[in-house]
Amino acid sequence: MTVEQAFTERMDEGELMNCMRCGFCLPSCPTYIQTGGDEVHSPRGRIAMMKAVHDGLMPLTDEMTNSLDVCLGCRACEPVCPAGVQYGHLLEEARTIIQDYKKPSVKEKVVRRTVLNELFPKNEQMNRAVGLVRFYQTSGLQKGVRKIGFLKLFPESMREMEKVLPAIPKRTRTDRKRLLATGEKKATVAFFQGCLMDTMFQETNQNTIRLLQSAGCDIVIPDGQGCCGALHGHAGEKEKAIEMAKRNIEAFEGMEADYIVLNAGGCGAYLAGYDHLLSQDMEWRERAARFKARIRDFSSILIQHGFDERIRFKKRQHRVTYQDSCHLRNGMGVHHEPRQLIQMVEGADYVEMKNADGCCGSAGVYNLVQPEMSMQILDDKMKNVKEAAPGVIVTANPGCLLQMKLGIERAGLSGLVEAVHLADYLNND
Incomplete structure (x- = not known):
């Protein structure tokens, strides 16, 4: 079978036909905007090319493959589509x-095998890798490497990302798999730890858990959970993504919990799409649907359970804005709740940033594999940041957080603006 025949057999013809070519998606598409209105880099243009290959009207070309590679997968086109094209x-x-x-x-081959097969799916491997980053940061090696200019041997995108890596805390281990609510219990939630969130951002996970406890949630943390599989699904490694989806469904379906809660928008949208990922398997499709029905972002749980006390921010009076996580907004439909929580903070002067719902250019590992387009999008984003003039940028996804930290460096705003995860911003310890 050829790749063109595979398009004919495997692409959803009904979904391809749903696109009416109306163009409502165009103003929402970052790559269409950045390329000056090139239809090849628009959602309807990409769908038109997919359909042409599906219908046998054209072969798969390098131009089409490149167009799909350049797409961020931010899904900003979906909420504005009148036909509801997925x-x-x-x-x-x-x-x-x-x-x-x-x-x-x-x-x-080497990169995919190392990163997608050996690193993200395996918790111990992730712990070791992040442990090496911590050693690099705390041993004096980082200072030495920077001093001698060794980083100049690496691409600019990698040099810039090295600057904004968070300080990795010492790995803390706990055998506690159930934590009790503070005060009156209102719900029981199962906490999805993630891979990066449980290693590089473990303090954010701990802050999330404390917030959930203060909102009246008992928390259970199931064994056996792992990476959500989003990076694999976005990179065309569908079978590996299916393998990880089944692992997570099995880990959580035995938990007596009202919700499955997490704090990373990219993971949440992918977890909520497990029913589609497993749609060809009758047994797993039903299990995935039950799993999906319980997925919630932590901000939704805090609002739902009346987390409306005034939060005293421990640092200073400040002006603050919010940068949406594309997948949290477009994939999970969550955008009001983070803003509501930020505005509960005592001393917060909230300002809505222009195009806050537009992609920052992170998109998983997009900023590493498509650095030029990513930085164009980020630099435009930072123009809006400067216009809003916040002291704090809050976001709700690890990739977005690192990207905004990078944007602060590129825009010369270091020391004037900081980027923080919503859970860290709200934490009052």
Whole structure:
């Protein structure tokens, strides 16, 4: 079978037909805007190319493959689409087909095997990798490397990311798998720890748990959970994503909990899409639907359970804005709740930033594999930050957080603006 025949057999013809070519998606698409209105880099243009290959009207070309690679997968086109086209599903299936039939270079094989097969799916490997980053930061090696200019040997995008890596805390381990609510119990939630969140951002996880406890939630943390599989699904590694989805469903379905709660927008949107990912398997599709029904972002739980006390921010009076996580907003429909919580903070002068719902250019590892487009998008984002003039930028996803920290560096705002995760911003300890 050829790649074109695979498009015919595997792409959802009904979903391709749903696109009416109305163009409502165009003003929301970052790559369409950044390329000066090039339809090749718009949602309807990409769908038109997918359909042409599906219908046998054109072969798969390098231009089409590049167009799909350049897409951020932010899904900003979905909420504005009057026909409700599930563009994200089409994009991932097209990428999977291309990945199944392409002949990757030796370098790509090594990177995919190392990062997607050996690192993110395996908790112990992630712990070791992040432990090495901590050693680099605390041993004096980082200072030495910077002093001698060794980082100049690496691409600019990697040098910039090295600057904004968070200080990795010492790994703390606990055998406690159930934590009790503070005060009156209102719900029981199962906490999804994630991979990066449980290693590089473990303090954010701890702050999230404390907030949930203060909102009246008993918390259970199931064994056996792991990476959500989003990076794999977005990169065309569908079978690996399915494997990780089944692992997480099994880990959580035995938990007697009202909700499955997490604090990373990218993970949440992917977890909530497990029913589609497993739609071809009758047994797992039903289990995934039950799993999906319990997925909630922690901000939604805090609002739902009346977390309306005034929060005293421990640092200073400040002006604050919020940068949406694309997948939290477009994939999970959560955008009011974080803003409500920020505005509860005593001393917070909240200002809505222009285009706060527009992508920051992070998109998983997009800023590493498509650095030029990513930085164009980020630099435009920082113009809006300067206009809003906040002292604090709050976001709700680890990739967005690192990207905004990078934007602060690039815009010369270090020391004037800080970027923080919502859970860390709200924590009052």
